[in-house]
Amino acid sequence: MANQELVGKKPLQVLEKIRENLEKLNDKMEVMIELQKHNRKDIPQLPTDTPLDVMTLLSMPDHLRKTAMAVCRLGRATADEIAQQTHRARAVESAYLNQLVIMGYTKKQRKGRKAYFYVERESQE
Amino acid sequence: MGKILAVHSYKGGTGKTLLALNLSASFAKQGKKVCLFDLDFRAPSLATLLKVGKAEHWLNDYLNGACEIDKVLIDLSERINNKGHLYVGLANPATEAIRDMSAKDRKWEMRALGRLLALRNSLLNDKTFDYIIFDTSPGLQYSSINAIVAADVVVVATTFDRSDVDGTQRMLRELYELFEKKTEVVLNKVLDASRTGKEELQARVKDIYQAPLLSVIPCFCDVLKAEGGIIFAAEKPDHPFTRILDEMTNKINQM
Numbered sequence: 221m222a223n224q225e226l227v228g229k230k231p232l233q234v235l236e237k238i239r240e241n242l243e244k245l246n247d248k249m250e251v252m253i254e255l256q257k258h259n260r261k262d263i264p265q266l267p268t269d270t271p272l273d274v275m276t277l278l279s280m281p282d283h284l285r286k287t288a289m290a291v292c293r294l295g296r297a298t299a300d301e302i303a304q305q306t307h308r309a310r311a312v313e314s315a316y317l318n319q320l321v322i323m324g325y326t327k328k329q330r331k332g333r334k335a336y337f338y339v340e341r342e343s344q345e
Numbered sequence: 346m347g348k349i350l351a352v353h354s355y356k357g358g359t360g361k362t363l364l365a366l367n368l369s370a371s372f373a374k375q376g377k378k379v380c381l382f383d384l385d386f387r388a389p390s391l392a393t394l395l396k397v398g399k400a401e402h403w404l405n406d407y408l409n410g411a412c413e414i415d416k417v418l419i420d421l422s423e424r425i426n427n428k429g430h431l432y433v434g435l436a437n438p439a440t441e442a443i444r445d446m447s448a449k450d451r452k453w454e455m456r457a458l459g460r461l462l463a464l465r466n467s468l469l470n471d472k473t474f475d476y477i478i479f480d481t482s483p484g485l486q487y488s489s490i491n492a493i494v495a496a497d498v499v500v501v502a503t504t505f506d507r508s509d510v511d512g513t514q515r516m517l518r519e520l521y522e523l524f525e526k527k528t529e530v531v532l533n534k535v536l537d538a539s540r541t542g543k544e545e546l547q548a549r550v551k552d553i554y555q556a557p558l559l560s561v562i563p564c565f566c567d568v569l570k571a572e573g574g575i576i577f578a579a580e581k582p583d584h585p586f587t588r589i590l591d592e593m594t595n596k597i598n599q600m
Contacts, residue, residue, distance in 0.1 A: 271451045271452045271454075271455040272455055273451045273452075273454045273455040273458065273487075274454065274458060274487065274490040274491055274494055275451070275487075275490070276451075277494070277524070278490070278520070278523060282523070285523065285524075286525070289494065289524065289525075292458065292459070292462060292494070293462060295459075295462075339455070339459070341455060341456045341459045
């Protein structure tokens with residue numbers, strides 16, 4: 221009964237909440253797919269403040285380095301913006317970006333419908 | 346939109362600094378707005394070569410987050426007899442500063458990379474510079490790799506010294522290629538350049554490095570005798586070294 225009242229009063233807000241939850245689920249699924257694809261063991265989970273410096277970039281596999289360098293150049297970007305730089309598909313970049321988040325090299329922040337990826341530099345000073 | 350060039354080499358003594366300085370002067374002579382940065386924090390030399398005494402702010406300060414980049418820039422345009430603009434950002438040559446820069450950790454280097462990358466916006470976009478040129482430390486130093494990552498084109502200064510050839514080959518394969526950088530080789534200090542022939546040298550470099558050759562610079566006694574005290578591109582317009590530099594900058598303009 222209470223739920224029905226809520227739906228009747230604020231349908232837009234409820235839909236918005238559902239969409240947000242779906243997006244969060246989508247993010248989690250992308251991460252799980254990545255982990256499964258690489259058999260979990262291949263993706264080392266590092267402490268959250270691992271610096272993405274040039275030596276780390278050099279030691280990365282080529283596919284991740286390309287994505288990580290694009291994040292470094294743009295500072296803060298969506299998977300779409302990274303895909304424009306690397307000329308690869310958005311879904312591919314999204315998977316690699318999530319992999320970089322798991323590895324602790326980049327951070328992810330949701331703002332409305334968009335997910336932003338960035339390298340945390342200044343807060344570490 | 347301007348370009349960022351990094352002048353790099355495997356070994357020291359290949360003529361990076363003179364090349365970077367003279368390329369900067371050659372661009373400025375063409376009317377370009379250029380900024381030359383000394384990123385060789387272990388052995389700073391531009392301050393001495395340019396006879397700049399004490400700078401108010403060094404490039405070290407910008408990378409340390411202690412000041413904005415415009416505080417670091419020193420205007421040397423009056424040394425170029427043309428409408429161009431030449432600015433420099435110098436590395437602090439004081440022993441204490443060299444020690445300090447040698448002891449930086451990985452997080453600092455990561456932030457330094459961020460600040461070098463930010464120069465594209467602050468100088469090329471906002472202040473309409475045509476070229477930023479990084480003079481780097483030889484080999485795989487943090488500051489040099491940061492400069493390479495931030496650059497659009499890497500100008501690799503090399504000689505026919507055997508250990509230099511081996512090291513440069515490795516860097517082309519294991520450094521520039523991994524960062525997908527456009528590289529241009531400059532074969533410097535070539536003895537008997539006129540006798541060997543340009544085509545033969547070009548073929549030899551192509552065979553060894555499998556990379557584009559920007560230029561072959563003969564070993565000029567005048568350049569060595571000047572001991573770094575003359576900016577040939579600005580002060581000796583008719584010298585063959587200057588003509589080679591102008592050819593190089595024309596090629597880079599067309600990239």
